[in-house]
Amino acid sequence: MIRMQISLGEEEYDAAKKEAQRLGISLAELVRCSIRTMLAVDEKKPWMRYAGMVESGDSQSSQHIDDIVYGQKD
Amino acid sequence: MAKKIETYVDTSALIAFLDRSDTYHPLFFRLFADPPLLVTSPLVVAEGHGWFLRRYDRTRALQFIVMVESMRPLKVCSIGTKEQHSSYELLRKFADQNLTLTDAVGLYVMNDLGMKSCWSSGFHLGLTGVALVINAY
Numbered sequence: 015m016i017r018m019q020i021s022l023g024e025e026e027y028d029a030a031k032k033e034a035q036r037l038g039i040s041l042a043e044l045v046r047c048s049i050r051t052m053l054a055v056d057e058k059k060p061w062m063r064y065a066g067m068v069e070s071g072d073s074q075s076s077q078h079i080d081d082i083v084y085g086q087k088d
Numbered sequence: 089m090a091k092k093i094e095t096y097v098d099t100s101a102l103i104a105f106l107d108r109s110d111t112y113h114p115l116f117f118r119l120f121a122d123p124p125l126l127v128t129s130p131l132v133v134a135e136g137h138g139w140f141l142r143r144y145d146r147t148r149a150l151q152f153i154v155m156v157e158s159m160r161p162l163k164v165c166s167i168g169t170k171e172q173h174s175s176y177e178l179l180r181k182f183a184d185q186n187l188t189l190t191d192a193v194g195l196y197v198m199n200d201l202g203m204k205s206c207w208s209s210g211f212h213l214g215l216t217g218v219a220l221v222i223n224a225y
Contacts, residue, residue, distance in 0.1 A: 061159040064151065065117050066108030068144065073111045076104035076209040080188060083138045 020045070043069060096198045096218070097128040097162060098208035099135040099190065106152070112209045115225055119207060126162040126207070129197055131190040133164060165197055174200075187212055 022030065034044040047067070056062060072078060104112040105120050133156055140149035156162065175192040182192075191212045198206060198218050206213045207221050214220045 059121065061155050062121060063158075064106055064155040065120065066106065066113060067151065067155075068107050068109075068140075068148065070107050070109045070143065072107075072109055075107045076100040076110045076112055079099050079103055079135060079139055080186075082142050083135050084188070 039069065093125040093127045093163065093201060094204050095124055095126050095221075096194055096201075096203050096206045096208075096213070097126045097132065098194055098206060098210065098213050099132045099139070100209040101207035101221075102128075102132070102136050102152075102156075103139060104209050106155070110209075112222060115222070116207065116209075119221065120159075123159075123161045126159075127165055127197065127201065127203075128162060129190065129193045130164055130167055131193050135188075135190050167193060171196055171200075182215055185212065185215065187215075 030044055031041055034041045037044065039047070050063065050067075100112075101116050101119075104110040105116040107113060133153070136152050136156070137149050140152045156164070171193065175189060175196045178192040178195050179187055179189065187195075194206070194208075194213050195216050197203075198213070199216060203218060205219045205221060208214075209222055211220070214223075
Protein backbone atom coordinates (compact mmCIF):
# COMPACT_ATOMS: atom_id res chain seq x y z
CA MET A 15 0.00 0.00 0.00
CA ILE A 16 1.15 3.51 -0.79
CA ARG A 17 0.00 6.24 1.59
CA MET A 18 -1.15 9.49 0.00
CA GLN A 19 -3.03 12.63 0.90
CA ILE A 20 -5.89 13.93 -1.21
CA SER A 21 -8.03 17.05 -0.98
CA LEU A 22 -11.80 16.91 -1.44
CA GLY A 23 -14.42 19.61 -1.57
CA GLU A 24 -16.67 19.70 1.50
CA GLU A 25 -19.67 18.43 -0.46
CA GLU A 26 -17.65 15.63 -2.04
CA TYR A 27 -16.30 14.65 1.37
CA ASP A 28 -19.76 14.57 2.97
CA ALA A 29 -21.25 12.60 0.08
CA ALA A 30 -18.35 10.13 0.09
CA LYS A 31 -18.62 9.67 3.85
CA LYS A 32 -22.37 8.99 3.61
CA GLU A 33 -21.87 6.50 0.79
CA ALA A 34 -19.12 4.71 2.73
CA GLN A 35 -21.44 4.47 5.75
CA ARG A 36 -24.24 3.18 3.56
CA LEU A 37 -21.99 0.46 2.13
CA GLY A 38 -20.46 -0.32 5.52
CA ILE A 39 -16.90 0.36 4.36
CA SER A 40 -14.25 2.88 5.30
CA LEU A 41 -13.80 6.14 3.40
CA ALA A 42 -10.37 4.91 2.26
CA GLU A 43 -11.96 1.74 0.89
CA LEU A 44 -14.58 3.77 -0.95
CA VAL A 45 -11.83 5.82 -2.61
CA ARG A 46 -9.93 2.65 -3.57
CA CYS A 47 -13.14 1.11 -4.98
CA SER A 48 -13.91 4.23 -6.99
CA ILE A 49 -10.40 4.29 -8.45
CA ARG A 50 -10.60 0.61 -9.39
CA THR A 51 -13.94 1.25 -11.10
CA MET A 52 -12.66 4.28 -12.99
CA LEU A 53 -9.38 2.85 -14.14
CA ALA A 54 -9.50 0.64 -17.16
CA VAL A 55 -8.13 -2.76 -16.37
CA ASP A 56 -6.64 -4.73 -19.26
CA GLU A 57 -9.35 -4.29 -21.88
CA LYS A 58 -9.01 -7.93 -22.84
CA LYS A 59 -9.88 -8.94 -19.26
CA PRO A 60 -12.74 -6.69 -18.16
CA TRP A 61 -13.77 -9.10 -15.39
CA MET A 62 -10.57 -8.26 -13.49
CA ARG A 63 -12.14 -4.88 -12.73
CA TYR A 64 -14.36 -6.70 -10.22
CA ALA A 65 -11.59 -8.63 -8.43
CA GLY A 66 -11.90 -7.92 -4.71
CA MET A 67 -14.94 -5.70 -5.24
CA VAL A 68 -16.16 -6.46 -1.72
CA GLU A 69 -14.51 -6.92 1.66
CA SER A 70 -16.89 -8.98 3.77
CA GLY A 71 -14.54 -9.32 6.75
CA ASP A 72 -15.08 -13.10 6.67
CA SER A 73 -11.89 -14.95 5.80
CA GLN A 74 -13.96 -18.03 4.95
CA SER A 75 -16.77 -16.31 3.09
CA SER A 76 -16.43 -18.58 0.04
CA GLN A 77 -17.02 -21.56 2.33
CA HIS A 78 -20.11 -20.05 3.95
CA ILE A 79 -22.08 -19.42 0.76
CA ASP A 80 -24.78 -21.97 1.56
CA ASP A 81 -25.42 -20.32 4.96
CA ILE A 82 -26.04 -16.99 3.25
CA VAL A 83 -27.97 -18.20 0.19
CA TYR A 84 -30.00 -21.03 1.73
CA GLY A 85 -29.92 -19.88 5.37
CA GLN A 86 -28.51 -21.59 8.44
CA LYS A 87 -30.20 -24.48 10.20
CA ASP A 88 -31.81 -23.57 13.53
CA MET B 89 -10.57 -28.18 -33.57
CA ALA B 90 -12.17 -26.46 -30.58
CA LYS B 91 -10.08 -26.33 -27.42
CA LYS B 92 -11.31 -28.67 -24.72
CA ILE B 93 -12.74 -27.04 -21.61
CA GLU B 94 -10.94 -28.62 -18.68
CA THR B 95 -11.93 -26.59 -15.67
CA TYR B 96 -15.23 -26.22 -13.86
CA VAL B 97 -15.89 -23.08 -11.79
CA ASP B 98 -17.90 -23.33 -8.58
CA THR B 99 -19.66 -20.46 -6.79
CA SER B 100 -16.98 -20.46 -4.09
CA ALA B 101 -14.23 -19.68 -6.62
CA LEU B 102 -16.17 -16.67 -7.90
CA ILE B 103 -16.88 -15.39 -4.39
CA ALA B 104 -13.24 -15.87 -3.32
CA PHE B 105 -12.19 -13.92 -6.43
CA LEU B 106 -14.58 -11.06 -5.63
CA ASP B 107 -14.26 -10.94 -1.82
CA ARG B 108 -10.85 -9.69 -0.82
CA SER B 109 -11.37 -10.86 2.77
CA ASP B 110 -11.43 -14.48 1.68
CA THR B 111 -8.36 -16.59 2.42
CA TYR B 112 -8.38 -17.88 -1.14
CA HIS B 113 -8.71 -14.43 -2.75
CA PRO B 114 -5.02 -14.18 -3.76
CA LEU B 115 -5.13 -17.65 -5.34
CA PHE B 116 -8.29 -17.03 -7.37
CA PHE B 117 -7.12 -13.52 -8.28
CA ARG B 118 -4.07 -15.12 -9.90
CA LEU B 119 -6.10 -17.88 -11.56
CA PHE B 120 -8.80 -15.61 -13.02
CA ALA B 121 -6.14 -13.17 -14.22
CA ASP B 122 -4.99 -15.73 -16.75
CA PRO B 123 -7.77 -18.31 -17.07
CA PRO B 124 -8.00 -21.32 -19.35
CA LEU B 125 -11.39 -22.09 -20.94
CA LEU B 126 -13.85 -22.44 -18.09
CA VAL B 127 -17.35 -23.76 -17.66
CA THR B 128 -19.96 -23.28 -14.96
CA SER B 129 -23.71 -23.82 -14.58
CA PRO B 130 -26.63 -21.39 -14.39
CA LEU B 131 -27.16 -22.57 -10.81
CA VAL B 132 -23.70 -21.29 -9.87
CA VAL B 133 -24.59 -17.92 -11.39
CA ALA B 134 -27.87 -17.96 -9.43
CA GLU B 135 -26.04 -18.76 -6.17
CA GLY B 136 -23.48 -16.01 -6.73
CA HIS B 137 -26.20 -13.52 -7.55
CA GLY B 138 -28.18 -14.65 -4.49
CA TRP B 139 -25.09 -14.30 -2.27
CA PHE B 140 -24.66 -10.66 -3.28
CA LEU B 141 -28.39 -10.00 -2.98
CA ARG B 142 -28.54 -11.45 0.55
CA ARG B 143 -25.21 -10.13 1.81
CA TYR B 144 -25.17 -6.75 0.06
CA ASP B 145 -27.75 -5.27 -2.30
CA ARG B 146 -29.27 -5.33 -5.79
CA THR B 147 -26.52 -3.12 -7.17
CA ARG B 148 -23.76 -5.51 -6.12
CA ALA B 149 -25.84 -8.48 -7.29
CA LEU B 150 -26.20 -6.92 -10.71
CA GLN B 151 -22.47 -6.14 -10.78
CA PHE B 152 -21.90 -9.84 -10.22
CA ILE B 153 -23.99 -10.63 -13.32
CA VAL B 154 -22.09 -8.03 -15.36
CA MET B 155 -18.82 -9.60 -14.19
CA VAL B 156 -20.00 -13.06 -15.33
CA GLU B 157 -21.08 -11.64 -18.70
CA SER B 158 -17.72 -9.95 -19.14
CA MET B 159 -15.73 -13.11 -18.41
CA ARG B 160 -15.35 -14.34 -21.96
CA PRO B 161 -13.37 -17.52 -21.17
CA LEU B 162 -16.27 -18.67 -18.96
CA LYS B 163 -19.06 -20.61 -20.63
CA VAL B 164 -22.34 -21.04 -18.74
CA CYS B 165 -23.66 -24.42 -19.85
CA SER B 166 -27.32 -25.22 -20.41
CA ILE B 167 -29.13 -27.42 -17.94
CA GLY B 168 -32.02 -29.42 -19.33
CA THR B 169 -34.17 -32.33 -18.18
CA LYS B 170 -31.43 -34.92 -18.72
CA GLU B 171 -28.91 -32.91 -16.68
CA GLN B 172 -31.47 -32.32 -13.93
CA HIS B 173 -32.36 -36.00 -13.57
CA SER B 174 -28.72 -37.09 -13.61
CA SER B 175 -28.02 -34.52 -10.89
CA TYR B 176 -30.90 -35.87 -8.78
CA GLU B 177 -29.26 -39.30 -9.05
CA LEU B 178 -26.03 -37.78 -7.71
CA LEU B 179 -27.93 -36.27 -4.79
CA ARG B 180 -29.22 -39.78 -3.98
CA LYS B 181 -25.77 -41.32 -4.41
CA PHE B 182 -24.21 -38.83 -2.02
CA ALA B 183 -27.18 -38.65 0.34
CA ASP B 184 -24.80 -38.72 3.31
CA GLN B 185 -23.35 -35.34 2.26
CA ASN B 186 -24.90 -31.88 2.47
CA LEU B 187 -24.79 -31.49 -1.30
CA THR B 188 -26.83 -28.73 -2.88
CA LEU B 189 -28.40 -29.23 -6.29
CA THR B 190 -25.84 -26.71 -7.55
CA ASP B 191 -23.04 -29.01 -6.32
CA ALA B 192 -24.71 -32.04 -7.91
CA VAL B 193 -25.10 -30.30 -11.26
CA GLY B 194 -21.41 -29.36 -11.05
CA LEU B 195 -20.44 -32.98 -10.42
CA TYR B 196 -22.61 -34.07 -13.34
CA VAL B 197 -21.20 -31.45 -15.76
CA MET B 198 -17.59 -32.31 -14.84
CA ASN B 199 -18.24 -36.00 -15.38
CA ASP B 200 -20.18 -35.45 -18.60
CA LEU B 201 -17.46 -33.26 -20.12
CA GLY B 202 -14.63 -35.43 -18.78
CA MET B 203 -13.16 -32.52 -16.86
CA LYS B 204 -9.99 -32.92 -14.88
CA SER B 205 -10.00 -29.93 -12.56
CA CYS B 206 -12.31 -27.75 -10.54
CA TRP B 207 -11.95 -24.27 -9.11
CA SER B 208 -13.70 -24.42 -5.75
CA SER B 209 -12.76 -23.66 -2.16
CA GLY B 210 -15.01 -26.41 -0.80
CA PHE B 211 -14.55 -30.16 -0.87
CA HIS B 212 -17.92 -31.26 -2.30
CA LEU B 213 -16.88 -30.82 -5.91
CA GLY B 214 -14.02 -33.25 -5.29
CA LEU B 215 -16.35 -36.13 -4.36
CA THR B 216 -16.02 -37.84 -7.74
CA GLY B 217 -12.25 -37.58 -7.86
CA VAL B 218 -11.83 -34.40 -9.90
CA ALA B 219 -8.75 -32.45 -8.75
CA LEU B 220 -9.53 -29.34 -6.71
CA VAL B 221 -7.25 -26.43 -7.50
CA ILE B 222 -6.92 -25.48 -3.80
CA ASN B 223 -5.12 -28.78 -3.20
CA ALA B 224 -2.54 -27.97 -5.85
CA TYR B 225 -1.26 -24.85 -4.09
